[in-house]
Amino acid sequence: MFCTWALFNNDKAIEQVVDKLxxxxxxxxxxxxxxxxxxxxxxxxxxxxxxxxxxxxxxxxxxxxxTTPESPSEELKEEESEESDLEIDSSGCVEPDELSPDQNMGDASKVEISEEESDKADEKRREAMQILSENAEKAIGLFTEAIVINPTSALLFAKRGQAYLKVDKPNACIKDCSRALELNPDSAAAYKFRGRAYRLLGEWEKAAKDFRQACNIDFDEQTDEWLKEVNPNAKKIEQHLLKIERKKVEKLLKEKKASKSAPPPQQAPKFEVPPSFEGGGQNDFYKLMQDPEILLAFQDPEVAAAFQDISTNFANFVKYKDNPKVMSLIKKLSSKFPGGPGAFGNMGAGFPGMGGMGGMAGMGGMGGSGGAPPADDNLD
Structure with missing residues (x-):
């Protein structure tokens, strides 16, 4: 804060700031x-x-x-168009149910049960099956009691999943049947009822896959009938996805072929911070580049390329002594160093290969230390 006060109580400093503004x-x-x-x-x-x-x-x-939002690519528009052209019969679907945290899955850590526990669980299952058609909610409760007694039975989870279907809770059914398949990967009933749940949710591919698996394990007419019902929609989606994948592969092959034949990309010249400005001097360089005129000048590719060329080999300076844009910038840079334009020679040490710019005395009037500009100085 003191520095700011000192700056704006210095008439010369204020004058310089106003002039730059x-x-x-x-x-x-x-x-x-x-x-x-x-x-x-x-x-x-x-x-x-x-x-x-x-x-x-x-x-x-x-x-x-x-940033402006990008407009959808032609490829995305094409995919959306194809998706809209895909005619799917969604009749018979239901609204998805929310999974209840109270859905009791039993004690998963229990891996062994006694014969007595197995008998009690079977008794509960039989009671549930007797009332499943008339009172599905009560049947779900009985299946849950059986699962608590015997959480290792895949059949109990599959049957409770069947009961959930009767009360339009397909997601609860999927959870139960997936658990049944963890316990027994060959449970045809679990695949059958989970496939039915996917069908009610309109997930045709998953439904067809589960029905096919159920028929492979243990064929029954009802599962086959359900498979025939979902097959038309499932095949349409499968063919649609295959078409999209084929287009992606064709596009990748086309891009790969184009990249091999295309010439390497040309990069615009970029003026980099000289290595010798590292440390404290680097701050001076960045302050220098904050000058609007200098910043604007270096955004000119021609000027930036010229200074990069000179920084690699000072002898290249002679190529640009008749370039007014380059020489004007050199004059501007020289004024930023103590001692006036002639002191710009000291800046040369900051650029690789320059080693001081005293040699400029005979190349256009930007003399080094002790050198005066010749009478035909063309920089003004």
């Missing part, structure tokens, strides 16, 4: 597109918060920080 405003007036660069997002936001309006960018692809 005038230069920056001048640049903005001549080219308002600069306000759309991400580096100046804070300034753009400040103007808009004050009620100002930023002119729309004239660039075809303004480098703004704002």
């Amino acid at each position: 005038k230069q920056f405003i001048g640049i903005c007036q001549s080219n308002s597109d600069i306000l759309h660069y991400p580096e100046l997002a804070f300034f753009k936001e400040y103007i808009e918060n004050l009620g100002g309006k930023i002119p729309r960018s004239k660039m075809s692809n303004p480098p703004t920080t704002e």
Whole structure:
């Protein structure tokens, strides 16, 4: 805070800040597109918060920080169109039920039961089966009592799953039948009733798969009838998915073929921070690049490429001595170093291969230490 007070109580410092602000405003007036660069997002936001309006960018692809939602790709539109063309008969489906935390699955850690427990569980199962058609809710309660006694029986879970179907609770049925299949992977009843639950939910592929498995284990006419009912929808979906996968493979092969024949992508030249600016001097370099004129100049690919070329071999400077954009930037950079334009020679040490820019005295007027510009200096 003291530093800020000292700065704005120094007439010379205030004058320099105001002068730089005038230069920056001048640049903005001549080219308002600069306000759309991400580096100046804070300034753009400040103007808009004050009620100002930023002119729309004239660039075809303004480098703004704002993101616009991407429009759906042609491939996605095509897939959505194909999906809408897929005619599925959903008659007979029911609303999905919410799984109840009270659905008792018994003690899963119990792996052995006594003969007495097995008999009691069977007795409860028989009672449940007798009333299943008339009172499914009561039957579910009896099956649950049997499961508590014998949680190792796949048949008990499959039968309670069947009872859940009668009260339109397909998700509860799926949970019970899946547990039955964990206990006995060859339970035809569990596959049969889980397949029926999937059918009621409109999950045709899963239903067909379970019905087929049930028929393979233990064929019965009702399961076969249910399979024939879901097969048309299941096959339509299976063919549709195969078509999508085939298109994806064809697209990947096409892209791979194109990438082999395409030339390597050309990258725009980029001016990097010189290695010798590491440490404390690196902050000076970044401060230097915060100058709006310098920042704008380095966004010119021609200028950036020229400075990269010079930084690798100072002798290349002679190629650009008649380039007004490059020489103008050199003059601007030289003014940032103590001692005026002639002191820019010291900056050369910051670029690989420059070793000081004293040799510039005979190449256009940017003399090194102790060197005065020649009379035909063309930088002004």
